[in-house]
Amino acid sequence: MELKPGTKVKPAGTTAEFIVIRSPGGALELTGGGAPLDGEAGELLIGKRYSDDEGLIELLCTQSGPGPLLLNGRALAAKAAKALPSSD
C-alpha cells in the first residue's frame, strides 16, 4: 500500500495502530506481530516513533499492540527518546 505522511495504518498481525510521519514512497508493506526477528519483539507502544536505520520512514504508534513491526520484512526500531527541558 502507499504510505503517505498522515496515512493511518493498521498492519496485519497486530492490534497496534500507526500514523505515517515520514515516508520514502513506493510500494511498502507493513506487518506486525508474528515471529520475532533479531530479538525485536515485545510491545509496540503508543507515543513511540518507529523508523528504519536510514531514517527514511517514520511511524508514530497511536495504539499499542504486540510487536515486532516489519517493513517489507525488516524490523523497525523505536527511536530513542530525547527528553528536552520544556521551553514553553
Next chain:
Amino acid sequence: MNIVTLLDMVASVDPGRVVVGDAASGLTAGELRELATKAATELADQPGRPLLFAGTATEAFPIMLFGAAAAGRPFAPISYRLAPGPFAALVRNQLPATLVAQQRGAGKLPPLDGLRVATPEAYLDVVRRAEPSGREPDQDPDRPAVLLHTSGTTGDPKVAVLRHRHLTSYVLNGTELLGAGRDEAALVSVPPYHIAGVAGLLTGLYGGRRIVQLPNFEARAWVETAAAQRITHAMVVPTMLARIIAVLAETGETLPSLRHLSYGGGRMPRPVIEQALELLPHVGFVNAYGLTETTSSIAILGPEDHRAAKTAEDPAVRARLDSVGKPLPGVEIVVRDASGAGLGAGERGELWVRGPQVSGEYASSSRIDAEGWFRTQDAGRIDHDGYVHVEGRLDDVIVRGGENLSPGEIENVLIGHPDVADAAVFGSPDEEWGEIVVAAVVLRPGAEVEEKEVQDWVATHLRSSRVPAEVRFLPDLPRSDVGKVLRRVLRHQLTHSPHHSRSTP
C-alpha cells in the same frame, strides 16, 4: 498527521487525566476530546475557513483549537487588546470566517458579510449541546493548522502560517507522550495569540502536564497562583520575570514547588536573570530562542549551563548567560553575511535556520529558500563552543562609522547601573557617523542622574564607540503587550521631543 491526533492519543491512554485547570475541578483529556469533537460539528458550517479566536487563555482556547483542527479549519488566535480599527481590518482580511471574541474586541465591529460572531461563553454553550462529529479528521500534514500574527516590532504585522506538520514535528521532537509526573503543573501566562501560548498548550497536553492558565498577567497574581496551584513549570517573557522577581524579593515567597522556569520572547537583561538565579536556587532555568515562524523554540540554554555560568570564574562561561544555548535536535542554525555566504565561529551576521518545525511562511508568500533555510532577520553569532548568541533584530543593529554595534550589549550595561530601571538603545541618523547611539533610560523612582554620568558608566564597561551620544530620560518605554520594546515608536517619540541632559524627577 493532524494535531488533534495528539489529543486523541492522550485521551485514549489516560482519559481521566486533568489537562487544563485546577487539579480537582479541571478539564480532563477525555472531556477535552469530547468537547473538541462537538465543536467540530458546530464548525462544519464554513469548511476550510479560519476560526478567529480573540479571547484570553481559558478552557475555550484548547476546545476551539482542537475543534478547529478536527473540523479541518485553521485556528487564528488574535489579540483582544487591539484597537477597534486594526481589529476590524484584521478580521476583514480573513473573511469568510467565524469569530469567537470577548465583547471588548468584537463590540465595535461593523456588520461584515460572511462573519459569524459569538462570545466564548455563548459558543461553548452551543458546543456543549452539539452532537459529536462523526467525521474522521483530515490527516493531511500540509493543511494550515494555526495562523499567527507576528509581533511586527520592526514592520507591519504579517500572518504566519503553521501547518499541522510544523506543530506535530515540534511536539514529537521534544516531548514524550504522558512523560510528565502526575504532580506536574505548568503555569501559562502568555496569551493564546503568542506562539508560546500555542506551543505550550500542545507540549503540555501531550506530555500530560496539567496546564494552569493565567488570563491576564500580573506579577502578584502569578506568584499567588504558582504557590496555590503548586506549579512546577512555567514560561515567562523577560518583562514578566523582572516583575516576578520584584514580588519575590518583597514578599519573601520562595515557590518551593517550582522546578523549572523557561524564558524567551525577547532579550533577558543579565541583572534580571542573575537575581532570579539567586532568589530561586532550586529552580532549573531554560532560556529559549524561537520565532513565530519557527514554531517556537529552536535553541535552548539549559539548567546545567545556567548553574555553571552562575558559579564560573571564567568570563567566557559566565557570558553564556547572554546566549540562547544550542540548537534543538533536528534544527540547524548557521550564521551568514548579507550576501548569504557562511561565516565562521564568533563572526557576526544573520542567523539562518532549517528544520521540520520551521514554517517561514506567510499568508502572502513563503520565505524558505530552495535548500529549506529561513532567514530569521536576527543578528547574531555562534561562538567556538557552539553557543548561539542573538543580538536583536537585524534592523536594530547600529552601524556607527562602519562598526556594527549591538543594542543589547549596551542595554545590558545600562540596566546594570544601580539607578536605572529599564533601558533601550537605538541608532539615530547622523551626518558624520552614519548613525549614533541613542539611549532611552528609565530611572528608578526618586533617582536623579545626569546624561554625563550615564555616558561615563558605559565608558567604564565598554569601548568608546558604544557610549551613547545622547541619553534620553523617559517615565517608561513603549512595549508591545507581550513586553517587546517598540523601537519604531520610541525612535519616533524621541526625534519629535526636546533633548534635556538632566533627568526630570
